[in-house]
Amino acid sequence: MAEYFSGDWLELREPHDAAARDEMLAVKLSAALPARPRIMDLGAGTGALLRWLGLYIGRPQAWILVDADPQLIERAFDTIAERAEQMGWKVTSPGRGVLLVHTPRGAWRVEGLVADLRDAPANLPLHSVDAVVNTALCDLVSEPWLERMAAACVARKIPFYAALNVTGPARFIPPHRADAWVTRGFLRDQARDKGFGGRALGHAAPAAIARAFTAQGYVVEHSPSPWKIPRAFDMMVGELAMGCAEAALRQERREAWRIEDWADARAAQAEQQRLSASVPHMDVLALPGG
Numbered sequence: 001m002a003e004y005f006s007g008d009w010l011e012l013r014e015p016h017d018a019a020a021r022d023e024m025l026a027v028k029l030s031a032a033l034p035a036r037p038r039i040m041d042l043g044a045g046t047g048a049l050l051r052w053l054g055l056y057i058g059r060p061q062a063w064i065l066v067d068a069d070p071q072l073i074e075r076a077f078d079t080i081a082e083r084a085e086q087m088g089w090k091v092t093s094p095g096r097g098v099l100l101v102h103t104p105r106g107a108w109r110v111e112g113l114v115a116d117l118r119d120a121p122a123n124l125p126l127h128s129v130d131a132v133v134n135t136a137l138c139d140l141v142s143e144p145w146l147e148r149m150a151a152a153c154v155a156r157k158i159p160f161y162a163a164l165n166v167t168g169p170a171r172f173i174p175p176h177r178a179d180a181w182v183t184r185g186f187l188r189d190q191a192r193d194k195g196f197g198g199r200a201l202g203h204a205a206p207a208a209i210a211r212a213f214t215a216q217g218y219v220v221e222h223s224p225s226p227w228k229i230p231r232a233f234d235m236m237v238g239e240l241a242m243g244c245a246e247a248a249l250r251q252e253r254r255e256a257w258r259i260e261d262w263a264d265a266r267a268a269q270a271e272q273q274r275l276s277a278s279v280p281h282m283d284v285l286a287l288p289g290g
């Protein structure tokens with residue numbers, strides 16, 4: 001079964017992702033695309049990347065949102081339509097499973113594809129797209145999976161853009177005596193096989209992307225895209241702490257009491273708006289060379 005991600009969590013992270021992503025890489029990706037680009041978003045969740053990157057592309061464009069979870073794809077369609085209407089843009093549906101968002105700078109055509117990415121790229125219509133993009137996906141996959149995906153992109157000479165790859169553990173302020181246990185468990189869990197044919201890349205994803213694409217003559221750029229979550233923002237910091245504790249608990253059963261104590265303390269701090277956090281990420285853009 002594919003790893004499960006809740007739509008509410010993806011919605012919570014969307015503004016933090018938007019604030020963290022590197023704009024220059026988005027501009028460079030946009031410049032490398034044709035006049036009416038067709039983009040495939042892998043592990044698209046609720047469509048947050050389309051809502052952010054679509055504005056940088058700023059011209060007519062077509063998206064295929066790929067995810068294993070049909071409910072997330074459905075939620076992506078609802079959220080895209082809702083946000084477009086808030087912007088005063090018309091939304092139409094020319095056919096079943098297709099949405100057209102009529103922005104002042106051209107229409108965005110959106111389609112969903114329910115597919116298990118563990119079988120990718122064989123099960124993806126890569127022949128019909130001009131770029132492969134993703135957010136917070138490459139830390140789940142294995143190196144062989146990434147090499148296969150890179151080979152498929154290289155064969156078509158299309159860009160690969162991977163945003164918000166986690167490059168280390170979350171750091172919470174104020175410190176807690178069990179931080180090191182949670183960090184250790186979190187890092188172990190990052191490497192857990194997520195079904196993509198081997199150990200998950202975790203924080204090694206940016207380097208693995210660079211290796212896979214530069215070996216094939218692509219030019220690869222990295223840019224840091226950290227989350228900086230202030231104390232009094234929303235429920236994000238508390239949810240992030242609970243996610244780290246859950247991951248750590250999967251790996252550190254013998255130290256469960258320490259981690260549970262940590263989670264209780266972090267939940268109370270978040271509730272009292274005394275908890276802040278930062279998470280290091282890296283955005284990566286691989287463009288065909290020459």
Ligand SMILES: C[S@@+](CC[C@H](N)C(=O)[O-])C[C@H]1O[C@@H](n2cnc3c(N)ncnc32)[C@H](O)[C@@H]1O
Nearest residue numbers: 002003005043044045067068116117118135136
């Ligand atoms: C961390 S979330 C990121 C979601 C989205 N890109 C965003 O930024 O909000 C990872 C996404 O990958 C999807 N996913 C995980 N494993 C998958 C698989 N084997 N096949 C397809 N989708 C998968 C999840 O359903 C989830 O939507």
